[in-house]
Amino acid sequence: MGFSREVAQAGLEAEFASWTPDAVHRASAAADRVNTLVISARTLPVSALRQVLLARLGGGRVLLKPARGQAAAAEAIAAADHGVEVQDFSSDDALGFRRAAEQVDRIVVLGADDTIAEVKSSAPPHTEVIGFGHRVSAAWVREPTSSELQGLAQDICAWDQAGCMSPQVVWVEGDPASLVEPLATALRRAEGGLPMALPVDAARARSVAKTRAEMLGVVEVTETAVVAAMPSSDFVLSPGYRFIWLLPADEVSRTRLHTSLSTIGTNTPLSLPTSIRECPLGEMQRPPLDWVNR
Template identity: 30%
Template sequence: MSNLTIQWPDANAEQVEAAKGRLDVARRRLVARSPDGILSVLGTVLDQWRNPASKWRQRFMGEFPALSGFSPEIVSAGLDLALEHWTGDALAEAVRAELDSGRRSPSHRVAPFSMTSVLLAGAIPMPSLLACLLPLCVQSPVLVKSASRDPITPNLLAGSIAEVDPELGRCMEVVSFPGSDRESLERFLAAECVVASGSDETIREINQRVRPSQRFVAYGHKLSIAVVRGAGCSDDKLPGIADALALDVALWDQLGCLSPVCIFVVGDDARGATGRLSHALADALAREQSARPRGEVDAEVAAVIRHEREEARMRAANGAEIVLRESEGSHWTVVGETDATWRPNPLHRFVRVHPVPGFDELPDALTPVVRNLSSVALAGFDDDLEKLDATRVELSRLGVPRLCPAGRLQAPPIGWHHDGLPVVLPLTRFSSFESSGP
C-alpha cells in the first residue's frame, strides 16, 4: 500500500489571496467614483479620528495602550498633537496640490494602480493611518499587512471607513501573517504598487522580491535630532526651549523616526549652553514623566540604559566635564556631552546634548547620521532670523527633508514630504496622450 500525503493549503496565504480577490471586485467600482467624493469620505473619517469623543477614537484608546506598551497619557497626547491639523480639507489640499495639474490636462490622465500593498511597521499609529489612506486617495484599493506591534490601527481604520461608506470600506483589506511566512509574503507583494516601512534590512529584502515592473515605495530607518543656537539659551528663553524639547523626546517614548535622539547646541557659548540646557531639559523630562509617564521597558532595554549611564559616569570620574541627570528608575536620562562625537542611544527618553562650537562645524557633526535624518527641530533662533535662515539652507543642502520648531517634531502636516518624497505621486502613474501633429 502506498503512502498518501496530503498537502494542506497555507491558511495565511489563502487569506491573502481571498483578500486580493475581494479587492479586485471592489476596484471596479472604486475607479468609477469621483476623486473628490472619495476625498470627502476620507476627510469625514479623519475628522472622526481627530475627535477624542468619537466611537473609533474611544475604541482605539481602549485597546491600543495596553497592547503597544505606551501609557494612555502618551497615546492621548500624541494623537491630539499629531492629528490637530490632519483635517479633511488638509488631506484634500495635499492630494490636489500634486495631482490637479495632471487631472486637468487634456493630454494627461492619472492612472491608478490596480492594487497597492502596504507593509506597516512599528507601533506609532499616525504613519499607519496615512499609509492606509493615501492609496485610496488615488483610487487604488489597498491591501494592508498590519505591524506586529500595532494590529489595531489598520483594522479600526478599515471599520471606520466602512461605517461612513460601505463601498469604499470594501476597498481596504487587512491581513496578518508572520514575517517568516514566505508564501504569504510573495502573494502579498504581487500588487502593482508596494509600499513598505521598516528597517533597512527589511527594505532590502523586499526590494529583492519585487519585480522591476512594480512600483516600490520604501521608507527605511530614520531618526531625528534638534539643533539649538547656543546664544539663544538665555535665562528667559531656556525654560521654553527645554519644555518644547522634552515634549519631542517624551512623546511616543522617543521610539519613532520623528523622535530626537540627540540635541546639538551650536555657536557662541556652545559648551556653557550645553550644560545649562542639559539641566533644564532634565527638569522638563521629570515633569513629563509626572504628566505623561513612559511605558515600561523590558530587562534588556533597562540594562542598556544602565550601561550607558555608567559609561557616562565613568567618563565624568576620569575628568570629562559631563552632565549626567537621571531619574530614579530608567524613565529618563540626560547626558550633557563634551563634544559632538556620536555615541549609542538606547532611546526610551535617553537623550544626549552635544556642543558644536561653530555653525560651520555642524555638517561634520551630522556626518554619522545625515543620510538617515527625517526631521530637525530648531530652537533658540528667535533673535537671529538671519542665522535661522542660513541654518535652514545648510540643512536642506545636506538633504534633511523636514525642519520645524522644537515641540513640533511629532506633528508633521499631513502633506509633509516623508523622507523627501511627494505625498501621493509615488502611489500613482500618468498616461500621456499625444497628437499626430507637431
C-alpha cells in the same frame, strides 16, 4: 506596543492635527486611484496609519500588513474603513507576501533598509515599490528659552522617543552641561501628562548609557527620563525610552550624519540639505502631510 494610553493619545492627536482641510485637499489632488499594499515592518502605528489614509484618498483598496505588536491597531483601521483589509502574513512567508502583492499596483513599505530591498527584489514586475526607511533625528539649540525647552521635552516624550523623528541627541551651542538641569525640569513637566514605564528588558541598555555618562559627563534623572551631557560632539544613539544626550554643537559631526538624518528640531536657522526636515522645537513629531520622510 507598550505605550501608555496618554502617549498613544497624544501621538494620534498630533497626527490628526496635520490633516487640515488644505493638506487633505492637496493630498487628494496628488493621489492616484491604485490598490496599495502597506507593509508596516517596523514603525510607529501613526506612520502606518498615515500611509493607509494617503493611499485611501485616491479611492483604491489598501491591504495592510501590520508591524509586530500592531495587529490590533490595524484591525481598528480596517473596522473603520471597509476599503482597508488586514493581511497579517509573517516576514518570512513568501507565499503570503506574493498573494498580497499580486492584488495591488503599489507597495509602500515602512522598515529597515534590508527589508525595503527585500520587498523591492521580490515584488511582482510592474508593481511600484515605495520605501520609507529608518532614520534618526536630532535637535540643535542656541540659548533656548524655557518654552523652547518645553517643546524639546515634548519631542523627547512623544512616542517615548521611539520614532525616527524623535531626537537622539541635542547639539548645544555653548556648554551642554548648563542645559541638563533646565531640560530635566522641562521633562518633569512634560512627563506628568505622558507617563512611561521602562520595560525590564530595556533597563540594561539604559544602565550602560547612564553609567557611561556618569563617568564622562553630567547626568540628571527624572521619573521617566535621563538627561546626559557629554564632552564629545560625536553623534551617539540613545538607548531610547527618553534618554537624551546633550553634546557640544559641531557642524562636522552633524554633517557626517546627514544621510541618516530625518529631522532636526532647532531654534536657530541651519543650512541643511533639503532631504532633512528642519522644524521648530516641539514640532519634531508633527510632520506636515506633504513631507516625505525617505
